[in-house]
Amino acid sequence: MKDATPSDAAYVPSALQDFLLSDEDRAFRTEVRGMLASALAPLADRIENQDDWSAVKQGIRAIGEAGYLKLMFADLYRGSLSRPGLTHATILSEEAAAINYAFETTIGSALSAAYPLHKHARPEVRERYLPGILDGSEIGAICVTEPDVGSDSAGMKTRIRYDGATDEWVIDGFKRYISNASVADTYIVYGITDDAAPAQKGMTALVVPKETPGISFPRRYTFVGRRGCVVGEVRFEGVRVPAANLLGDVNGGFRIMLGMFNFERIILSGAALGVARTAFQIATDHAQTRVTFGQKLGCKQLVWDMIAQMSSRIDAAELITYRAAKLYDAGLSGKDLAKPAAMAKLTSTETACFCADRTVQVLGGDGITKEYGRAEQLFRDSRAMPIVAGTSEMAKYLIAGADMPALKPNL
Template identity: 35%
Template sequence: MVDYLSNALWTEDEVKFRKELQAFCNKEIAPTADEIDKGPFPRELLRKIGKAGYMGVHHDKSVGGTERGLSYEIIVAEEISAINGGLDMARMSSTTLYGMPLAKFGTDEQKKKYLTPVVSGDTIGCIGITEPDVGSDTAGMKTQAVKDGDDWILNGEKRFITNGSTADYMCAFAITDPSVKSKVGMSAFIVDTKSDGFSVVQDHDLMGMKSARVSWLKLDNVRVPSDMVLGDIGQGFRILMDELDSERTAIAGEAIGYARTPYEIAVKYSTERHQFGRPIKAFEGVSFKIADMAMKLEAGRALTLTAARMYDKGQKITKEAAIAKLYTTEVALEITNDALQILGGAGYTTDYPVERFVRDARLMTIGGGTVEILRFLIQREVFKEFFPR
């Protein structure tokens, strides 16, 4: 197959990096991609990914990263998701969703203790935003943290937390001043999941992403020392918003991965499967689907890289990250669905992994900001551009 991924969008180093990563994924992940989907993936696999350097491409060298930036993280997200979506969801939750708030707002001491072992894959992180009564409206958060001497006592519940029951640390958001708006009354904490009062209510039984663990957690008088406060007290909402920009760009990279493998399988299948005396690719009902799939993948990759490049230059990417995530996650549903259609009955069986990618892709118009919320954010940014205050 022609290497259609190495086009002008990418630097020579990014192309080389992708090829090395593909070789690693083919050796270490692909052979057990279906097996690990019975879940949970073996912890050792995350350690291997960390040791190979693929947890830390966007982290500083001081914490064991390679300081290459988000444009490399989206390559990692795409390549691992192209093999197993749940595994990358777990990897990314640890190193990006948990890791980026620490990288940007943590003290040197906090980074050394709580980020370095995540970058090496030795420990696992998670991010705790969502609650039973709080999803899209993060400002309505109910989990509270109350000062007790030098410590903070956290009470509340966090739901749908990727890595929740397997993580060593959680970056948890809680209200520290209920008398003011959450924008200034929310704070972020690094919580040791071995703390007294931290418990797992249940692991959710998911439609897809079967190799990951996604959990409902309870914090019952969990004591957090003040040196585990992330950033300043009252800075939580800012940390959360900042995190979401890198998260959404990285998720867009994943969405390209979920869509790419079914697309490649469908292209090959359309040349092998014959009906009415011809390969089915001879029928426009099939080949035009393939044209649309290729177009959506290229467009999605360009949008995602735009957001990542801007982030790496230190620019604000709220609109670009939302556009990339919205577009790629919606087209991932269309591409995976069309791929299954091209395979006909075979696509509906587990003989091909396409059905797994359909189930995995279904999550991403929901997690990390639903498409409805992203449309709201994009139009808000557009009006700000036209009518600045």
């Protein structure tokens, strides 16, 4: 393959990068970057060009064996960091997405499933399902989205009822756009247990193993980008799990989901930074080597404008992303964290789309062919970012809602 860009590697830090990070955080970034260069980078071609799920899973296993899936859980982590947390999971996400965003998606799903298991599961359930996810030998999935439910959980149709005769929970419902559907070993399922209560008061979360009778996977989706990801539908028909598989309290699922979404959005913000920075490096490399009209392309005023805008937006996105991560690690949670998490997600994912689009423009025809490097892949991959984990429009609602709490917006 001819490559129009000298380097598609992870972004080389500028003097301003990592402004909010400590020396220990920066050392961890270097550690992670080296590990991913050996464990993930060799798999990237199989993931992108062969849509190879086995390569994704191989990479996840390597990440788990390195202990990086335990970064969110200080009581389980045994690595080099003195105080591991979301900041470091976000660094991991950023560095992984710089190599392959589809791979990072599976990391995010694993952590999103591990979070409620670690925080809200009964001890025996936690010990059964959490270790495999954290060591990378098993895969987790989160089941929220439905045909009429995306950002608006109030319309959830999945129903969960308790059967006192057997001491079991029974699930009936249909979920779609579920990352790792059919390949995950453990599913965190959200459904309504109290029809009479408001949606935020009548939702419950359960742990459901894949082998449970009544689970089926009708369809896998094909996306414009994110090759290697497995995303599809999950149907629950009379699915029964033991009463102990309840996460937290009955009707307490919305609070669990809110906490999960907060850190999921921050981790995704890190992934968006990784995509934006890789695109930016491709653009700047090309602008400094391509000759047109007797000059380097980068000498053109309009190209300078695109480079300057990308650079400024990336720095802004980084600052707001790692501020949110540091706030989480300092103890901010729930509704208090919702606004900074939404701001990080909005800014970083829109930045990824902008940088990927402008990079294609800088490269011209080379930017829209697979034969000339990764620009077209980043363009396709980035487009999902302002949609998944809550749309940009939903992020704006959360931000403005926190600023004007007396008003109820017309969604």
